[in-house]
Amino acid sequence: MVKIRKKLFFLLVLFLLLFFFIFFSFDNKSKLDVIKRIDYCFNIDNIDFSISCIEDVYKISLNEGNFFKVYNYLQKVAIKDINMKNFYICHRAAHNSGALIVEKLGGVDNSIKLLDKPACGLLHAPYDYFGRGKHKFSDWVDLVKKCTNIRKINYYLQCDDAVGHAVVQSISKNKEFYDDYYFSYKVCAKFEDIKARINCGEGVIMERFGPLDPNVTPEDFITIKELINQCLLIPSNILNAQEGCSYGVGWYLSMYYLDEVRESHKNNDFKELYNIIEKDCSIFQSKLSDLCIKRFKDLVT
Numbered sequence: 001m002v003k004i005r006k007k008l009f010f011l012l013v014l015f016l017l018l019f020f021f022i023f024f025s026f027d028n029k030s031k032l033d034v035i036k037r038i039d040y041c042f043n044i045d046n047i048d049f050s051i052s053c054i055e056d057v058y059k060i061s062l063n064e065g066n067f068f069k070v071y072n073y074l075q076k077v078a079i080k081d082i083n084m085k086n087f088y089i090c091h092r093a094a095h096n097s098g099a100l101i102v103e104k105l106g107g108v109d110n111s112i113k114l115l116d117k118p119a120c121g122l123l124h125a126p127y128d129y130f131g132r133g134k135h136k137f138s139d140w141v142d143l144v145k146k147c148t149n150i151r152k153i154n155y156y157l158q159c160d161d162a163v164g165h166a167v168v169q170s171i172s173k174n175k176e177f178y179d180d181y182y183f184s185y186k187v188c189a190k191f192e193d194i195k196a197r198i199n200c201g202e203g204v205i206m207e208r209f210g211p212l213d214p215n216v217t218p219e220d221f222i223t224i225k226e227l228i229n230q231c232l233l234i235p236s237n238i239l240n241a242q243e244g245c246s247y248g249v250g251w252y253l254s255m256y257y258l259d260e261v262r263e264s265h266k267n268n269d270f271k272e273l274y275n276i277i278e279k280d281c282s283i284f285q286s287k288l289s290d291l292c293i294k295r296f297k298d299l300v301t
Helices: 002-042 047-064 067-077 084-096 098-104 108-114 124-130 137-153 159-173 183-188 194-209 224-232 241-256 258-267 271-284 288-300
Strands: none
Touching (some): 002 047, 002 067, 098 124, 137 194, 159 194, 183 241, 241 271, 241 288
């Protein structure tokens, strides 16, 4: 009887060891497979296919429960300072998959807490999700406060420009709900920090002409003078709104002169292009010109 018990005990221990071995081996293999998949996606020659491939990675990892393994790996290989191409690919994919990510992570508030790294700009997802609905001004102020609290923990998390993107997304889909032409800049003005207000204002311009939300139709490009005049017409009592708009003009110029930017990179010579930009930004005829020039140079060099 004692021998039988010992034998059963031995078989039980053996079974448990085998179970844990299989479980952890499968888990490690799953992790390895998803990491290989990410590397494969980044090495596809076609950018659109790469973006779609990363979207599949997000979906699979969320369904399999290993999204944060993906997130942590992307933090190593896909932040702006490490690899701008990788960042662009997974950032576009993040905007396309934002709704799924937020829903799987338990909603806007929970996602804001969990997406606490710069990787792929995934932290934009909950703000994009918020921007799909229509909200009272007080709700937007609450969102600004949440972003402000996040920036106090990690200053480099760009949730401020995400708010700018989100408010334009919301306005574009719910025009009848918003009757204040400067609503977006008034939201941005609620940030405590000047830099955050400016970044938010830039996000407003970016989402108008180069929307990150695939469901937003971009506005047609207008002349530089027309856009600068729009900035100058923003009431000066809206804190740093004109500055944010001028920063946005710097971004706009990088798109407006995209062919020239590429040619300058190819020849490693920006002198002629900088002369054009300085002339355009000088239309501001104020310190806003300097912000416009600075933003353009920061983006293209």
